[in-house]
Amino acid sequence: MASVTVRDVRKVYHRDSQAIPVLDGLTLDIADGDFVALMGPSGSGKTTLLNLIGGIDTVDSGSITVGGQDLAQLSGRTLARWRSRHIGFIFQLYNLIPVLTAIENVELPLLLVRMSPKERRERARLALDLVGLGDRLRHYPRQLSGGQEQRVAIARAVVSDPAVLLADEPTGDLDRKSGGEILDLLERLNDEFKKTIVMVTHDPHAAERAHRILHLEKGVLSN
Amino acid sequence: MSLFSLVLVNLGRNKLRTALTVLSVVVALFLFCSLRGVLDTLAASIRVGSEARLVTRNAISLIFPLPPAYRERLAAQPGVKTVSWGNWFGGRDPVDPGDFYAQFAVDAATYFPVYASDIDLILAARPQGPGVVPAGVDPKLAAFFEDRTGCVVGEKLFRRKKWRLGQTVTVSGTIFPGPWPFVIRAVYRAKDPAFGEEALLFHWKYLEEKGMGGSGAVGWYVLELSDPGQAGSVSRAVDALYENSAAATRTETERAFQAGFVSMYGNVPFLVGLIGFAVVFAILLVAANTMMMATRERTGEYAVLKTLGFDDRTVFLLVLAEGAVLTLGAGLAGSLLAKLVLEGSGFNAGGFLPPMTVSWTTVAAGIGIAVFMGAVSGVFPAVRASRLNIVEALRRVD
Numbered sequence: 379m380a381s382v383t384v385r386d387v388r389k390v391y392h393r394d395s396q397a398i399p400v401l402d403g404l405t406l407d408i409a410d411g412d413f414v415a416l417m418g419p420s421g422s423g424k425t426t427l428l429n430l431i432g433g434i435d436t437v438d439s440g441s442i443t444v445g446g447q448d449l450a451q452l453s454g455r456t457l458a459r460w461r462s463r464h465i466g467f468i469f470q471l472y473n474l475i476p477v478l479t480a481i482e483n484v485e486l487p488l489l490l491v492r493m494s495p496k497e498r499r500e501r502a503r504l505a506l507d508l509v510g511l512g513d514r515l516r517h518y519p520r521q522l523s524g525g526q527e528q529r530v531a532i533a534r535a536v537v538s539d540p541a542v543l544l545a546d547e548p549t550g551d552l553d554r555k556s557g558g559e560i561l562d563l564l565e566r567l568n569d570e571f572k573k574t575i576v577m578v579t580h581d582p583h584a585a586e587r588a589h590r591i592l593h594l595e596k597g598v599l600s601n
Numbered sequence: 602m603s604l605f606s607l608v609l610v611n612l613g614r615n616k617l618r619t620a621l622t623v624l625s626v627v628v629a630l631f632l633f634c635s636l637r638g639v640l641d642t643l644a645a646s647i648r649v650g651s652e653a654r655l656v657t658r659n660a661i662s663l664i665f666p667l668p669p670a671y672r673e674r675l676a677a678q679p680g681v682k683t684v685s686w687g688n689w690f691g692g693r694d695p696v697d698p699g700d701f702y703a704q705f706a707v708d709a710a711t712y713f714p715v716y717a718s719d720i721d722l723i724l725a726a727r728p729q730g731p732g733v734v735p736a737g738v739d740p741k742l743a744a745f746f747e748d749r750t751g752c753v754v755g756e757k758l759f760r761r762k763k764w765r766l767g768q769t770v771t772v773s774g775t776i777f778p779g780p781w782p783f784v785i786r787a788v789y790r791a792k793d794p795a796f797g798e799e800a801l802l803f804h805w806k807y808l809e810e811k812g813m814g815g816s817g818a819v820g821w822y823v824l825e826l827s828d829p830g831q832a833g834s835v836s837r838a839v840d841a842l843y844e845n846s847a848a849a850t851r852t853e854t855e856r857a858f859q860a861g862f863v864s865m866y867g868n869v870p871f872l873v874g875l876i877g878f879a880v881v882f883a884i885l886l887v888a889a890n891t892m893m894m895a896t897r898e899r900t901g902e903y904a905v906l907k908t909l910g911f912d913d914r915t916v917f918l919l920v921l922a923e924g925a926v927l928t929l930g931a932g933l934a935g936s937l938l939a940k941l942v943l944e945g946s947g948f949n950a951g952g953f954l955p956p957m958t959v960s961w962t963t964v965a966a967g968i969g970i971a972v973f974m975g976a977v978s979g980v981f982p983a984v985r986a987s988r989l990n991i992v993e994a995l996r997r998v999d
Contacts (some may be wrong), residue, residue, distance in 0.1 A: 429991075429992055434906070434907070434992060434995075435910055435991070435992045437768070437980035454912065454913065455790075455913070455914065457910065458907065458910050458913075459910060461909075461910045462909060462910020462911075463910070469905075469910050469911070469995075473901065473902075473905045473995075475902055475905070477604070477610050477611070477613070477614050478607075478610060481602045482610075485602045486602075486906070486909055487909045487910060489602070489603070489604055490909075490910050490911065490915070495602075495603065498602075499602075521984070536911070553905040561618070601984040
């Protein structure tokens, strides 16, 4: 069964009076446990597709189903709750909260779940152990390297055990070595923990780690 | 970590800005409660006046005296239980002319029984003689009654001046010129702080003999009523008695008499209240601006929180809570500080007013205003953060 189903999705952005079509009738299936790399030039619609799958943006027409849930059926609070349970986001610039320690950043998604503070802390610690930062729990983002920050962000993305991870250029701001470590981690999450991963990247080396590489151009898949 | 600790962490981001905002709210609420405290004090000065006593004074003005002969006719009025009288002395302390306190010449034999329910005698000198006091007077005042120049002083004045029993204090008369030596024979404490404890009371007879050449002009009469419910009819009857005399009277309850003093301040209480609200409003704008700046700087972070699954309502409450915690904490501090500082200072405008008081109602109003400030200053940034378009906000971060 496909984990993510995208059917004839269209998305147009409006800037002033100008309409900018971004996705133009895109159809796509991503199976459970798949690892897909999305490539394409800037403005081709990669990040928009990621945002639509993650439910932080809405389609103009067409449909997107994730884990059997039609996202059009959700809105507002229910969509936010669904996102917190089923989707993990990984950003290019990590987007950690600078005034929170690593473990506090990882705890953030768990604040929305009914759970004791002790259990929350324990799960966050396990997530940080998983990404190899068990010894950096009390470090603030400014005290970590870029690679370590991204690993904290990955721990935050997986701490609520979502089925789908959406990574938007996760290695885009890292050197080759750190980027390699992040890709190793994503591969491990895919192999061992069966996470479905959709990764936007400009880097062909990064894309090679995926099971499939999809090319987007002008809002449609070119392969 | 909890949502509340997230609020506190956010407040601690820019410590200087938070501290300055808190300080501005503390100062605003301190000023507001202090200014309201002035109104509370004026209200207390009215409250202390009894409804069971009437004050009869010259109808033209308090500064014009009444003849001594009135007292027999007043005492004969139906409904009048006791008649007492007194005069404003208006002297200055020659040692420290700037440190003013009130002095009253009172008919002690009637004054102390009439005001027995308002004061307690806490210190009294021993009498030298047999210790005889008029009927109805506390025997503790025996030494005071033995001494023509004796006086009874309020506890606060006594302590502030570091006086002792038996000490002679000299007052320079302004209305009744010359040096006036008084010997402290007793100290009183007010049962209601608003009654005041900063007056010096001495024998009216002493004033009459030394200052008025025996003319016996009276500043005002105090009529104790046998039935407070008759205050209206008695006061009308008294004023009717002297309607066509050279010294017509104006009689009203002691509370109304006190209220008359407050009314002399005219629109000052209104202006004081207005200034208090103006200060609060100005600080409200500052707090709102600070909250707007703080949330604007964190637009990207709110987008991240929403991406992680925080719904609009949770983000709204997080931002609103920041403003509320900030202003509520500062409001509590400012309001309570005003109560502690003002009431601790014991300032009483030289005895013209009761000691400064900040009522709990004012403190509650201050805290209420702080909550309102928190809500108003936080609601716009909270709405803005909750309605944030995640995609737009994340694009700005990138």
